[in-house]
Amino acid sequence: MAQIQCPNCGSKGFHIKTPDEERFRYEFEYRDGQLFFGVWVDEENRPKIDDDTPFFCNVCAWQGKFHTGQ
Numbered sequence: 001m002a003q004i005q006c007p008n009c010g011s012k013g014f015h016i017k018t019p020d021e022e023r024f025r026y027e028f029e030y031r032d033g034q035l036f037f038g039v040w041v042d043e044e045n046r047p048k049i050d051d052d053t054p055f056f057c058n059v060c061a062w063q064g065k066f067h068t069g070q
Contacts, residue, residue, distance in 0.1 A: 004030045006057040013058035018047050027058060 005012055015025040026047050028037045056063045
C-alpha cells in the first residue's frame with residue numbers, strides 16, 4: 001500500500017490522541033501497511049490503534065479514520 005495522505009491537504013503526517021492523555025499526541029506516518037511513530041515512542045509504549053481510532057492531520061483541520069488493519 002502506498003503512503004496515506006490527508007484527503008484535504010495531502011499531508012503525510014498524522015497524530016492520534018489517547019483517551020487518558022487528551023493533551024498528548026502521538027505523531028506518525030502510515031506507509032507500506034505499517035505505522036511509523038517517532039523514534040521517541042518505543043514498542044512498549046505505542047498506543048493501541050484500531051479501525052475506530054480517530055486520526056488527525058498535522059497540517060489542516062481534517063480528522064477521520066483510516067482502516068489500517070492494525
